[in-house]
Amino acid sequence: MVSVEIDGKKVEAEQGSMIIEVADANGITIPRFCYHKKLSIAANCRMCLVEVDGVKKPLPACATPISDGMVVKTQSDFAQQSQKSVMEFLLINHPLDCPICDQGGECELQDVALEYGNDVSRFSEKKRAVVDEDLGPLIETEMTRCIHCTRCVRFGREVAGIRELGAVGRGEHMEISTFIEQSVDSEVSGNIIDLCPVGALTAKPSRYQARSWEMAQRDSVSPHDCIGANLHVHTLRNRVIRVVPKDNEAVNEVWLADRDRYSYEALEKSERLLKPMLKHNGEWKEVDWETALERTASKLNMTVQTDGAEQVAAIAHPSSTTEEMYLLQKVMRGLGSNNIDHRLRVTDFDWQKFEPLHPELGVDLSDLENLDACLLIGANLRKEQPLASLRVRKATRYGDIASISLYPVYHNFDLKHEIITDAETWLGQLAGITKYLYQHQNDSAKAQWADAMDLEGLEKLLEPITIRDEHREIAEMLLKGEKSSIILGASALEFSYAGHIRLLAKAIANLSGSSYGFFPMGGNSVGAYLAGAIPHRGPAGADVEQDGQHAKDLFEHGKQAYVLLKTEPGKESVIADKARESLENADFVVSMTCHADDEAFEYADVILPVASFLETSGSYVNVNGAWQDFAAAVNAPGEAKPAWKVLRVLGNLLNLKNFDYVSAEDVRKEVKGRLSAVGDRIKPKWQCPESLPRDGFSPRPTNMYQIDGWLRRAPSLQDTALAKGREILKRPRLSPFHNIVGGV
């Protein structure tokens, strides 16, 4: 620690930090354009010039490390004069089109110009004009406004791991460009809009929709993956205009994936269902809520009475809120049925009774970037949890990543070891690593695991396995790493022997001293487990008398009545065709949906309009078990109601007990109350598989913009190369010099 003085204030700071960091930490504002705390230092805008005692020239605060006893003046005449001169230079070419610029009102250049700019420019030369780029459907450009801070270029190189934009030409002719006609296809591309300090890059879907000062800001949470990215939702007159990230270092840092940012479009741009609909003699007609819900209640009651409660099934999309899932399971269990599930894409349920209380990652999201070693199994993080992928990319600064997958995956980070295997030998590959680790443990280390693991069984299982070089290398990598982690992704969880993969992965984790976990599918699978939207456990892991049937069984052995919550199984289920067939053959299907073009119109009997994720209050629990609750940002259109309210009324109509909630918070309190009583009742168990079958199969992965109803209906996202599968897959390796901030 050294002590410096900034603007007369004595402060202590870490040796080696830059003046601007110290100033920021102490609430002293220094104007800047190119500096960004998450990007490397470029020092090319020169806006942050300050005066340092004993130095004759002004110094850029972003690139000047502090030293003991340094006296910095950010407001002295000398500093201000320097800053004003830089501002004058920046404004030589920057157009004064603020009135028609979308950035107007929230523009860093505008703000700084107000303070440091002159009223009249001394330059009468023509301003330069730059031909615009077409960067695709998400990002609008006005490159004449660009001040060449290169934040967007550095973001691609350092954070996203794909260089699409560059600085082409030099001097007066320098332009930020893709050079060839090409869209920006990164799955996190929208972040360059936030980074751009001027109006050169703005959000295309919300262009000219509202002025920044007119909008209200509400907070929410993204439902598209289990990271639970924090959102600022900007609204105007009950319309969502745009979504921007809310800083949360523990979750999304300052970033958002494009699907978190642009999925709001579906709220208005899709055909919304505005009234409850009832099928009467094969014709759909609009009815009031009372009629629709009474029909639903009486049909469900009737099915229970004539066919038994086990003929009623409920499927919730994993992006439903915890409260909705809790009430849905409460309705189902009130009817006497445990047939409730949200795991639409799981095919292997054999080991579910050994699962922990809820899916978990085993390592904090924010710690992903500090891993020394990480083995990814069947994970395509960039497509599944884009923000986690950015963290893992940071881990490659000092750590090593290995991957075992069924098909080539183009990560945005370098892999130390990679095995591309097939469904037949996948388990064998994991067993090879397990065996190497097992053989290299001494007896005392083994004894440590004797209680938790069936070592004899394991030894027998591994007997016929040959250890190959790549198994040894990966195992050594994990052993070497102080902080190491085994992480399973979607294709491991969707695999028909997912249970085997999980057991072997857990064995590898135990034997190598690594943490173990996985990214469950959907935004709120953790919440679903806690709320009891699973057939084998009630809320908070409560025992159930008899296990209900899981999602796959519910569709494979058709049921008489289905309750669907925000899901279109014909598009989302891993056995989509079979699901659709069962729904068509069912006697009664009720679907709670947001969309008037829901596939439910083909097979349902009652369709209830519910509020979307930005129109309801509720909570999501992320993969680290963090509860994040939110209120509605806007009201639902038409007669659509938040699903928790619909389920509450349904519970009352079915004469079920304790359905008198006043708010989503009441429901949440009830779930949390039950959780406080869990204790250590639920203990995950490790069971040795008896064999390593070779007849596994893996379903085709879903496109990252197809996983839920909102994404499927967000027009701009659907227009991207990623949605159309036309992205350039192969990513060239980036220079090891400076491709990641803080890298060596």
Add this chain to the structure above:
Amino acid sequence: MTDSSAKTLQDLLSGKGIEQVDVWVGKYPEERKRAAIIPIMSIVQEEYGYLTQELMDAVADYLTCPKIAAYEVATFYSMFRLKKAGKYVISLCTNVSCMLAGSGDIQKWFKDELGIEPGETTEDGVFTLKEVECMAACGGAPMLEVDKKYHENLDVDKVANLIRELK
């Protein structure tokens, strides 16, 4: 969009060219071989006269660096050409020393006699004029360079003679 159909640098360059390229690549550690991008582009330009997108892409792929990085380098340095040039490329210095010594007259001569301004090529495709910054021959100002040869202490007549000879 995949680039399986794209030609590799081996397809595009002569055997000798690739040999030269590999000499440069060999000078750098494997994971930092992109450092050789400038000499390699020079070799490619030597063979083709100028750099097309296909050629830049091939260089980028050969060095496993992002394509945009190749475009950046090619557009930054004035010795790389992105358009077909004349048989002779004339680099005229207009920096301070040359300017004081009369490079403006020479530039005007090119405009009057050959009808080309900096960046342009004569209609018969023989001469391309480029305006360049100091080439470290201020002692012989004004100067210009044709291909790799310097011509110093010039005046309009000398330039006229030189052009006549080249023709």
